Amino acid sequence: MDGFITSIEPLKLCGSLALGIVMVLAVLWDATGLLTLAWWICKQLLSQRALSYPVVGDHQAQSLEDNLIQGMQKYRDSPFVLAGSRPPLLILPMSVFHEIHNMPNDYISIIAEHEDKFQGKYTHITTIKPEIPATIRQDLTRNMPNVMLDFQDELAYTSQQWPRTSNWSSVPLYEMTLRTVALLSGRAFVGLPLCRDQGWLEASIGYTVECVSIRDQLHTWSLVLRPIIGPFLPSVRSVRRHLLFAADIMASLISQALHEGGKQRQTDADQTKRRGTFISWLLRHLPEELRIPEQVGLDQMLVSFAAIHTTTMGLSKVVWELAKRSEYVEPLRAEMHDMLGPEFGTGAICINKEALSRLQKLDSFIREVQRWCPSSFECPSHSKQTRNEVNDTIKWYQATERDFYSIPRPCDSVLLCPFFSD
Numbered sequence: 001m002d003g004f005i006t007s008i009e010p011l012k013l014c015g016s017l018a019l020g021i022v023m024v025l026a027v028l029w030d031a032t033g034l035l036t037l038a039w040w041i042c043k044q045l046l047s048q049r050a051l052s053y054p055v056v057g058d059h060q061a062q063s064l065e066d067n068l069i070q071g072m073q074k075y076r077d078s079p080f081v082l083a084g085s086r087p088p089l090l091i092l093p094m095s096v097f098h099e100i101h102n103m104p105n106d107y108i109s110i111i112a113e114h115e116d117k118f119q120g121k122y123t124h125i126t127t128i129k130p131e132i133p134a135t136i137r138q139d140l141t142r143n144m145p146n147v148m149l150d151f152q153d154e155l156a157y158t159s160q161q162w163p164r165t166s167n168w169s170s171v172p173l174y175e176m177t178l179r180t181v182a183l184l185s186g187r188a189f190v191g192l193p194l195c196r197d198q199g200w201l202e203a204s205i206g207y208t209v210e211c212v213s214i215r216d217q218l219h220t221w222s223l224v225l226r227p228i229i230g231p232f233l234p235s236v237r238s239v240r241r242h243l244l245f246a247a248d249i250m251a252s253l254i255s256q257a258l259h260e261g262g263k264q265r266q267t268d269a270d271q272t273k274r275r276g277t278f279i280s281w282l283l284r285h286l287p288e289e290l291r292i293p294e295q296v297g298l299d300q301m302l303v304s305f306a307a308i309h310t311t312t313m314g315l316s317k318v319v320w321e322l323a324k325r326s327e328y329v330e331p332l333r334a335e336m337h338d339m340l341g342p343e344f345g346t347g348a349i350c351i352n353k354e355a356l357s358r359l360q361k362l363d364s365f366i367r368e369v370q371r372w373c374p375s376s377f378e379c380p381s382h383s384k385q386t387r388n389e390v391n392d393t394i395k396w397y398q399a400t401e402r403d404f405y406s407i408p409r410p411c412d413s414v415l416l417c418p419f420f421s422d
Contacts, residue, residue, distance in 0.1 A: 055080070055083050057071060058083060059083045067084060079093065118212075119214050119226075122214055123215075124243065125305065129299065135282045139281035139284075140188070149350060154187040157196070173316055177315045179201065181311045185304055185307035185311075186304070190253070203301075204242075208309050210242070214233060217235065254291060257279050260280070313375050317373045336362070339358040339359055
């Protein structure tokens with residue numbers, strides 16, 4: 001009898017284990033079935049609303065530039081869809097640019113495009129709050145002469161960390177320009193000494209890099225799976241950590257700015273030497289209920305992202321082209337000495353906007369680099385309405401990425417002429 005009972009116990013255990021496995025498999029099967037059904041429904045809905053425009057290019061292409069050039073050559077005056085783009089990218093001819101550019105934001109919105117592209121749910125790059133453009137347009141622009149002096153001081157500091165060799169040598173260009181731009185933007189937005197703090201540099205750079213990483217990772221997944229995959233990405237957790245760090249830093253700066261603002265309300269707008277001056281400007285444009293560390297920290301991360309992301313790419317390309325075309329180094333250097341004087345580069349001269357406007361060759365070189373090596377070959381904007389029409393001939397639907405193509409060069413030309421950028 002005891003032996004029978006002993007043999008029954010393992011059977012009960014095996015039966016319970018088997019039942020548990022069956023239940024888990026049933027739950028997983030139901031979840032998989034629901035996801036498959038949702039994916040199929042979304043696919044059917046999107047396919048019913050697809051537009052009958054030609055798809056141009058190779059779907060497996062690593063870069064969309066060749067597909068765009070091919071489409072421009074084949075459909076110069078009519079729309080086409082760019083193969084390999086996710087989401088599908090409808091390219092419109094420049095002939096309708098002004099008509100679409102004048103459409104209200106309810107129809108076309110570049111803010112909606114950025115929010116979708118950079119996955120605003122996870123990066124918090126959503127509709128820009130009014131305090132940011134108001135602060136930049138009113139306060140930062142008015143104090144630009146002082147900001148430029150701060151930039152020169154910060155550039156002298158960061159240039160001491162650049163590698164110095166007597167011969168041509170390899171350097172990590174992007175990392176070097178990334179840190180330089182982060183220091184300069186930090187000097188304008190948070191001031192000394194925080195802009196040189198290693199923790200702040202890591203947070204502002206890390207937030208920028210991780211936001212781009214989230215965009216690239218989630219765009220490889222379908223729209224149905226993004227809400228499931230997104231919260232578990234390591235980059236999303238990193239973004240949250242950087243925002244928490246920024247909020248902690250902003251708490252003391254907000255208290256300081258509000259305390260000093262009550263004493264020097266009339267002079268704050270004309271001073272940029274104090275720590276956290278941009279924050280004091282920002283607080284004046286924020287309603288009282290939003291003057292909290294979390295909101296100010298988010299605003300600081302957003303302006304840092306806007307400054308670091310595009311400026312780093314642009315500066316890297318300028319330095320890259322200058323290294324490739326060393327014959328332009330001496331003419332540009334000679335122009336600086338002619339326009340700014342022999343003391344240029346010694347720290348004894350202060351550069352202002354008027355002095356920069358005299359550097360026509362440098363301006364031309366930078367413009368040509370931007371024209372030949374743009375950050376994007378399109379001018380993106382996002383459709384917000386259910387159905388849109390242009391001239392009763394071009395139509396697209398909600399959530400359609402819509403760009404204009406404008407290739408600034410002949411497809412078979414490789415010559416760069418930076419002094420003739422007409």
